[in-house]
Amino acid sequence: MIYLDNAASTPVHEKVIEEMLPYFREQYGNPSSIHRHGRLANTAIQNARKRIAALVNADINEILITSGGTESNNTAIYGISSQSKGKHIITSSIEHDAILEPCKHLEKEGYRISFLPVDQYGFVNPEDLKKEISDDTCLITIMYANNEVGTIQPIKEIAKIAREKNIIFHTDAVQAVGKTPIDVKEFGIDLLSISSHKINGPKGVGALYIKNGVKISPLMLGGGQERGLRSGTENVASIVGFGMACKLIKDDVNEKMAHFKKLSTRLISRVLSEIPSTTLNGHPDMRIPNNTHFTFLGVSGEDLIIKLDENKISASTGSACSVKIQKASHVLKAMGFSHEQVTGSLRLTVGITNTEQEIDETVDVLKKVVKELRAVSPYKSKYNF
Numbered sequence: 001m002i003y004l005d006n007a008a009s010t011p012v013h014e015k016v017i018e019e020m021l022p023y024f025r026e027q028y029g030n031p032s033s034i035h036r037h038g039r040l041a042n043t044a045i046q047n048a049r050k051r052i053a054a055l056v057n058a059d060i061n062e063i064l065i066t067s068g069g070t071e072s073n074n075t076a077i078y079g080i081s082s083q084s085k086g087k088h089i090i091t092s093s094i095e096h097d098a099i100l101e102p103c104k105h106l107e108k109e110g111y112r113i114s115f116l117p118v119d120q121y122g123f124v125n126p127e128d129l130k131k132e133i134s135d136d137t138c139l140i141t142i143m144y145a146n147n148e149v150g151t152i153q154p155i156k157e158i159a160k161i162a163r164e165k166n167i168i169f170h171t172d173a174v175q176a177v178g179k180t181p182i183d184v185k186e187f188g189i190d191l192l193s194i195s196s197h198k199i200n201g202p203k204g205v206g207a208l209y210i211k212n213g214v215k216i217s218p219l220m221l222g223g224g225q226e227r228g229l230r231s232g233t234e235n236v237a238s239i240v241g242f243g244m245a246c247k248l249i250k251d252d253v254n255e256k257m258a259h260f261k262k263l264s265t266r267l268i269s270r271v272l273s274e275i276p277s278t279t280l281n282g283h284p285d286m287r288i289p290n291n292t293h294f295t296f297l298g299v300s301g302e303d304l305i306i307k308l309d310e311n312k313i314s315a316s317t318g319s320a321c322s323v324k325i326q327k328a329s330h331v332l333k334a335m336g337f338s339h340e341q342v343t344g345s346l347r348l349t350v351g352i353t354n355t356e357q358e359i360d361e362t363v364d365v366l367k368k369v370v371k372e373l374r375a376v377s378p379y380k381s382k383y384n385f
């Protein structure tokens with residue numbers, strides 16, 4: 001079995017599992033309880049929070065623990081908009097649904113939402129952002145790195161524009177964490193979303209960095225945990241595991257990035273040189289090192305995924321919703337791709353457990369299945385396969 005869908009989720013690191021186990025078996029106290037069991041659980045959360053904060057150079061009290069990227073994004077959007085007088089939000093047209101859907105919901109509630117366009121590489125132009133800003137703008141939310149094509153946005157420049165206009169800037173960094181160095185202070189970011197299961201931690205836990213001084217309202221009310229910003233008994237074991245996953249990245253981020261880069265470079269160069277009528281999507285350089293995204297003209301990405309799966313290789317078209325409801329990728333459409341280019345797209349994302357041998361095996365299988373699919377393609381005559 002070869003797993004090349006690390007942008008969708010990642011294997012939980014063995015050290016993360018080990019770190020979590022005591023919190024199921026012995027240290028099961030409620031972190032709000034006064035007794036020893038409670039105090040131990042509470043200390044474990046604080047230690048994890050320290051590790052999460054350290055990964056992005058935040059202060060410990062700037063980390064709100066959530067149930068993952070989706071909740072962090074929702075908290076940023078609803079938590080800020082409900083605090084502000086302004087009723088205008090600027091985002092991009094290539095965001096994850098966990099940004100687009102809350103924005104569209106607010107649009108129905110009377111907010112004005114600007115969905116910034118992107119170029120052929122998936123870049124937002126900071127000049128377009130400047131033009132959209134109005135007196136009514138209460139939030140700018142632009143993703144750090146795209147989950148489909150891997151393009152990294154000019155975040156520093158975008159944050160600077162927001163700061164100059166005194167507008168709160170949020171970034172969905174779920175795909176960027178661990179793949180590019182992130183420093184919220186250096187970059188001037190106000191809010192930043194992280195998800196544990198995209199960085200070899202457990203699912204169902206994540207964080208929202210909230211810069212000191214930024215006021216935000218809670219999505220959930222109750223016992224007042226997380227300083228009133230997220231009520232509900234903390235998921236202690238998962239939080240501890242998430243903390244460990246952050247520590248493991250922090251310990252050898254350069255090594256991990258070099259490993260991703262080595263594998264993806266090999267994958268890209270072999271695919272482009274050995275499979276004709278194939279393109280790499282996203283920017284050639286400004287991309288997270290674990291992402292590859294191709295278009296194989298004349299074939300359907302969904303057929304490719306099925307063929308790869310028959311060969312025990314897990315891959316993706318890149319857009320999660322396309323699997324369920326056959327919706328064409330909004331990201332590729334925003335990048336100006338034709339229907340045919342969108343259809344033929346395939347995302348392969350590498351992770352810490354992948355090997356060079358797996359990459360070579362994958363390319364060999366890809367060569368074979370693309371050839372098979374093209375032999376029966378309706379576009380056969382057009383491309384002369």
Ligand SMILES: *Cc1c(COP(=O)(O)O)cnc(C)c1O
Binds near residue numbers: 067174195197
């Ligand atoms: C996976 C992902 C999310 C959602 O995170 P969950 O923890 O699965 O809720 C949000 N944004 C991006 C860019 C993602 O890749």
